[in-house]
Amino acid sequence: MVLYRWQDQDAKRLVEAAGDDPADQDLALRVYTSRIIGQDPELVMHGGGNTSVKTRRKTLLGETIDVLHVKGSGWDLGTIEAPGLPGVQMQPLMALRSLGSLSDEDMVNVQRQNLIDSTGPNPSVETLLHAYLPHKFVDHTHATAMLALANLPDVEAVTKEIFGDRVALVPYIMPGFALAKAAADVYDANPDIEGMLLVNHGHFTFHEDGKKSYDLMIEHVNAVEAWFEKKLAANPATCVQLPALPMTPEQVLPTLRGLIGAANAEHTGNRDGAMPVMDVRNGPNIEVFMGRTDLDALSQRGVATPDHVIRTKGKPLVLTHADLAKGSDGIKAKLDGFISDYKAYFDRQVPRFDGQKTMLNPTPNLAWIPGLGLIGIGANAKAASIAADIGVQNLQVREWGEAAGGFFPIEEADLFDMEYWSLEQAKLGKGKPPKLTGSIVLVTGGAGAIGLATAKAFAKEGANIFLVDRDEDALAKALKQLGSGHGGVTCDLTAQGGATNAIDACLDRFGGLDILVSNAGAAWSGPMAEMSDETLRGSFELNFFSHHKLAQSAIKVMRDQGRGGQILLNVSKQAVNPGKGFGAYGLPKATSLFLVKQLALELGGEGIRVNGINADRIRSRLLTDDFIAERSNARGLDEASYMAGNLLQREVEAHHVGEAFVMLASSHRTTAHILTVDGGNIEASLR
Numbered sequence: 151m152v153l154y155r156w157q158d159q160d161a162k163r164l165v166e167a168a169g170d171d172p173a174d175q176d177l178a179l180r181v182y183t184s185r186i187i188g189q190d191p192e193l194v195m196h197g198g199g200n201t202s203v204k205t206r207r208k209t210l211l212g213e214t215i216d217v218l219h220v221k222g223s224g225w226d227l228g229t230i231e232a233p234g235l236p237g238v239q240m241q242p243l244m245a246l247r248s249l250g251s252l253s254d255e256d257m258v259n260v261q262r263q264n265l266i267d268s269t270g271p272n273p274s275v276e277t278l279l280h281a282y283l284p285h286k287f288v289d290h291t292h293a294t295a296m297l298a299l300a301n302l303p304d305v306e307a308v309t310k311e312i313f314g315d316r317v318a319l320v321p322y323i324m325p326g327f328a329l330a331k332a333a334a335d336v337y338d339a340n341p342d343i344e345g346m347l348l349v350n351h352g353h354f355t356f357h358e359d360g361k362k363s364y365d366l367m368i369e370h371v372n373a374v375e376a377w378f379e380k381k382l383a384a385n386p387a388t389c390v391q392l393p394a395l396p397m398t399p400e401q402v403l404p405t406l407r408g409l410i411g412a413a414n415a416e417h418t419g420n421r422d423g424a425m426p427v428m429d430v431r432n433g434p435n436i437e438v439f440m441g442r443t444d445l446d447a448l449s450q451r452g453v454a455t456p457d458h459v460i461r462t463k464g465k466p467l468v469l470t471h472a473d474l475a476k477g478s479d480g481i482k483a484k485l486d487g488f489i490s491d492y493k494a495y496f497d498r499q500v501p502r503f504d505g506q507k508t509m510l511n512p513t514p515n516l517a518w519i520p521g522l523g524l525i526g527i528g529a530n531a532k533a534a535s536i537a538a539d540i541g542v543q544n545l546q547v548r549e550w551g552e553a554a555g556g557f558f559p560i561e562e563a564d565l566f567d568m569e570y571w572s573l574e575q576a577k578l579g580k581g582k583p584p585k586l587t588g589s590i591v592l593v594t595g596g597a598g599a600i601g602l603a604t605a606k607a608f609a610k611e612g613a614n615i616f617l618v619d620r621d622e623d624a625l626a627k628a629l630k631q632l633g634s635g636h637g638g639v640t641c642d643l644t645a646q647g648g649a650t651n652a653i654d655a656c657l658d659r660f661g662g663l664d665i666l667v668s669n670a671g672a673a674w675s676g677p678m679a680e681m682s683d684e685t686l687r688g689s690f691e692l693n694f695f696s697h698h699k700l701a702q703s704a705i706k707v708m709r710d711q712g713r714g715g716q717i718l719l720n721v722s723k724q725a726v727n728p729g730k731g732f733g734a735y736g737l738p739k740a741t742s743l744f745l746v747k748q749l750a751l752e753l754g755g756e757g758i759r760v761n762g763i764n765a766d767r768i769r770s771r772l773l774t775d776d777f778i779a780e781r782s783n784a785r786g787l788d789e790a791s792y793m794a795g796n797l798l799q800r801e802v803e804a805h806h807v808g809e810a811f812v813m814l815a816s817s818h819r820t821t822a823h824i825l826t827v828d829g830g831n832i833e834a835s836l837r
């Protein structure tokens with residue numbers, strides 16, 4: 151059941167804060183109910199749905215005009231603010247209704263021309279529909295239960311059964327002017343209705359009172375949900391218990407990811423940005439759904455509401471046990487089939503547009519893998535997560551629908567019109583994506599100064615980061631600093647299986663790995679003459695063996711992906727320029743430097759580049775403030791001079807190392823290289 155979220159005191163507080171202008175108060179109430187609608191994923195998701203309020207405002211010349219505040223493009227209802235509901239003059243919009251037709255370009259242009267604030271965002275593509283309904287408050291959602299209802303074959307009879315004459319039906323028409331006119335005609339013919347169901351699309355409620363319109367929204371959705379739950383209890387689906395997967399998820403995901411990356415690169419002719427990021431969802435509901443005996447048939451049906459198509463494409467890729475039993479060949483065969491089906495769909499539909507459309511990547515944005523889960527697939531973690539959220543909602547829509555007559559959404563031509571509609575594609579944003587978009591970067595020691603600075607430097611270039619650190623609290627703080635779209639795991643890399651666990655956790659989160667930054671390290675000190683075996687071995691465990699084990703696990707993933715990859719090691723100037731008392735640190739570091747060269751030699755043929763950085767004297771968990779004070783004292787220097795004790799006479803900071811790692815990652819013809827980031831030190835220089 152959808153939660154009823156209205157709170158009198160919250161609404162009152164927002165309205166009071168809006169000041170004395172009744173129009174601003176109307177808008178504040180509109181912001182409030184928009185948010186409580188938007189906060190419920192069962193009502194709307196990811197920019198879906200829209201709301202409006204009609205009010206009156208004074209122009210500069212003192213004239214009072216009717217204004218429609220309607221959701222602006224790029225805003226999300228759950229977090230909307232007043233500027234996210236731009237005001238549009240009503241009168242010119244109303245005048246348009248007399249036209250027989252109106253192009254999308256003209257519609258967008260008129261809406262922009264009549265903005266009260268010329269800097270406002272583009273009003274929603276459903277603005278005219280809001281304008282043509284006479285009520286002060288209009289709410290539109292794509293609620294899960296309403297989508298199940300809207301895609302039933304006998305939607306009319308069921309709507310009547312649940313609502314009587316309270317809700318009228320609007321036949322499917324693509325959003326825009328024609329839909330607005332059709333909905334307005336339906337309303338004019340049924341002026342007593344309290345809501346409308348847009349077949350194959352979604353739901354509207356409206357009222358003079360903002361709270362009542364919200365109340366109706368929740369009441370309608372819950373009535374429909376209760377109806378479906380009853381049907382589902384009476385007609386449960388036939389499901390089978392799934393046998394164990396023939397491949398592990400940690401094999402399936404990178405294999406699929408690499409194949410999609412290869413297909414994207416072939417389509418665009420560009421290797422950059424070709425690799426997708428994945429978002430894996432599972433759990434009891436998904437598991438049961440994936441066990442349905444009608445899974446294949448259901449996968450061919452389409453999307454629950456048209457604007458989902460730009461996030462998920464029309465159909466998911468289904469990988470069955472039989473496919474996976476054939477290993478990567480089985481996955482490739484299924485993916486090739488998906489791609490050729492998609493191309494055929496494009497070729498069938500595009501002639502209607504005189505070749506004016508360019509094919510999008512022909513690869514899937516959703517995968518159903520019984521026994522593994524539902525996978526959202528996108529150009530970055532955010533796109534993958536949106537696809538997964540919508541994909542999960544769509545399972546519920548299908549489950550309910552199938553229990554009550556069937557899930558029958560819009561057909562191919564309508565789907566294509568929506569997928570390739572310029573106003574829909576505009577929602578995905580324009581411009582060149584950052585250069586590391588789609589890259590998954592794992593950083594060990596990720597919560598330390600250098601690790602986090604490196605993570606930030608990669609994130610700035612569009613990569614999705616997976617942090618590994620031993621310190622749980624520090625990791626949580628570091629992830630918070632990075633923001634959404636990144637992940638991490640607490641892990642001791644020197645423990646048995648630690649490196650494999652870290653890499654597996656990254657695969658479970660993002661589906662693959664492109665760049666390993668093996669950064670974790672710690673300093674052990676003491677003269678070699680008295681060095682205990684235990685201390686030296688302890689240092690080797692972290693400063694050499696963990697690099698090697700991580701590299702081994704990463705190589706396995708990169709081989710499954712088949713798209714090359716990169717291994718970057720944080721070595722140390724100690725590897726070439728020993729300091730007294732730092733033998734236990736320098737020895738494994740020197741070995742790690744050799745490891746860079748050895749791996750580069752052995753992996754070059756597979757397109758895996760291996761490089762390292764020799765950094766020195768950087769404030770971190772190794773070089774603490776106390777330690778710096780002690781060392782500078784011992785040399786008779788003040789702290790600043792000690793930290794700037796290099797050729798450039800400038801302190802080297804963690805972000806310099808992070809930026810250098812990104813530079814190595816972007817140097818496509820560089821491997822077996824050690825880059826120094828030490829401000830210049832002739833004794834430690836390499837060539």
Ligand SMILES: [Zn+2]
Pocket residue numbers: 199276290291292351352
């Ligand atoms: Zn809609």
